[in-house]
Amino acid sequence: MTIDASAVRALTFDVFGTVVDWRGSVAREAAALARSRSVTIDAEAFADRWRAGYRPAMDRVRKGALPWINIDRLHRMILDELLPQVGLDALSESERDRFNRAWHRLDPWPDSVAGLTRLKEKFVLATLSNGNVALLTNMAKHAGLPWDCVLSAELFHHYKPDPQTYLGAAELLGVTPAETMMVAAHEDDLIAARAAGLRTAFVRRPLEYGARPGYELPRERGFDYVADDFEDLASQLGV
C-alpha cells in the first residue's frame, strides 16, 4: 500500500503520544510536586486522569456546547478538578499555573529528534496538534524538536478530528491535501485526515499508555505507511 513519496511535500504531525511521551513526562512532574508536599499519589494514574479529562472537554467545544477554549485552559479546568481529589488543593495560583505548563515540557520519544532531523531534509515538517501554539512552541524549545512551522487547532478554532484542521494546515503550508501526509500514532486522527484527502503514516507507540501486558496495537487500516518509529519512517520515505 506504499505510495509514491515523491508526491508528498509536507508532513504534519500529531504531537501528544506521537512525538512526545506525555504520560511519563507529566507523571514525573506530578511525582516530584507531590513529594515536595509530602503527599503520596499514583503519578501515572494522575497523568492518565488529567489526559482523560481532555477529550470530553474538547468534544464539548467541537459540538458548540463551549466556546473556543485552548488546551492550556482546558488542562487547567481539569487540573483544578483533580487537585482536591489527590490532596493537592493547597497549591497556589502560581503553582497551579506552573504545574499546568508541565504540558509545555513534555519529553520526546528516544527516536523523535533524530528522526525528525532526517525527515526535515526532504519535507516541510509542521505540527498539527490540538495543543495551543504557545504550548507547542515551548515544547519544541524544551525538547529540541526541529519543526519548520508550528500549526495548531488553535489557528482554526476547530479541534481534530474536524476536517477544518487538516485542510487548514495544508492551505497554510501552500500545498494540496494530497501533497500532505499526516503522521500519528492514533487511528482516528489518520482516518479523519484521510477523509480530508491527506496521505497517512501510522507510527507505532506501544508505550504511550505505559507498558501493558497483552496490549495490542490498534489495527492499521490501510494507511499509506506504517512505521515503528520516526527513524523507520525516514528510511521508508527514502531520506
Added chain:
Amino acid sequence: MTIDASAVRALTFDVFGTVVDWRGSVAREAAALARSRSVTIDAEAFADRWRAGYRPAMDRVRKGALPWINIDRLHRMILDELLPQVGLDALSESERDRFNRAWHRLDPWPDSVAGLTRLKEKFVLATLSNGNVALLTNMAKHAGLPWDCVLSAELFHHYKPDPQTYLGAAELLGVTPAETMMVAAHEDDLIAARAAGLRTAFVRRPLEYGARPGYELPRERGFDYVADDFEDLASQLGV
C-alpha cells in the same frame, strides 16, 4: 532608554528588509530569468517596482476594499501587471508561479542566522510578517532561519500595522504585550507595535534599498533598543 531585558520573553521579527535582503535576492532571480530569455531589464528597478506595488494592494485589504488576500496572491497580481512592461509577458503559468516564489527564497543579511541563533538561547523567536505562512516557512528552510514559531498576518486576517497582528502574536505565544519585543528595520512597524503595548528594537538596515549616497536612516524615535544588526542586538540583550 534601554529597558530591563529580563522582562522580555518573546521577540517578534519583521522579516522583509529586517531579516532578509528582499531587493538583492529578487533582483538576482529577475536578472537570471531575463538573461535566460535574452531580455534586458534593470533588475533592481524591477525588484523595487514589485515591492512598491505591495503596500497599496495591502492597504486596500486593510481598508476592506478587497477581501483577505495573502501575500503570495498579492505578489502574483502585481507580477502579472509588471511582466508585460518589461518584455517578459511570454512566461507560462508555471514559470510565473515559480518566479513569484522568488519571495520564498530570499537570502538573509550576513548577520541574521548567527544573531538569531544567539538570541534563541534566551528568547522565544517568532516571525511577525505580512508574508504568508508558506512563504515564511519555505524561506526559513531556504535560509536556515532558526525560528521557534512562524507567525504571520495571515493568521489574523489583518496586515501590519493593524494592532490585531501585534496583540494576536503575543496571545498565541502565551505572553503579554509587555513581555514581547518587536524587532524591525522600519519605524512605522515599531510605532504601531509600541502603541499596542509591545517593546521595540530598531535594527539599522541601510542597504535595504541598495547603496544610496547621502541616504540617512530614519530617526530612531525613542525605541527601547537600537542596534546595528542582530549580533549587536544579542550583545545588548545580554545573550
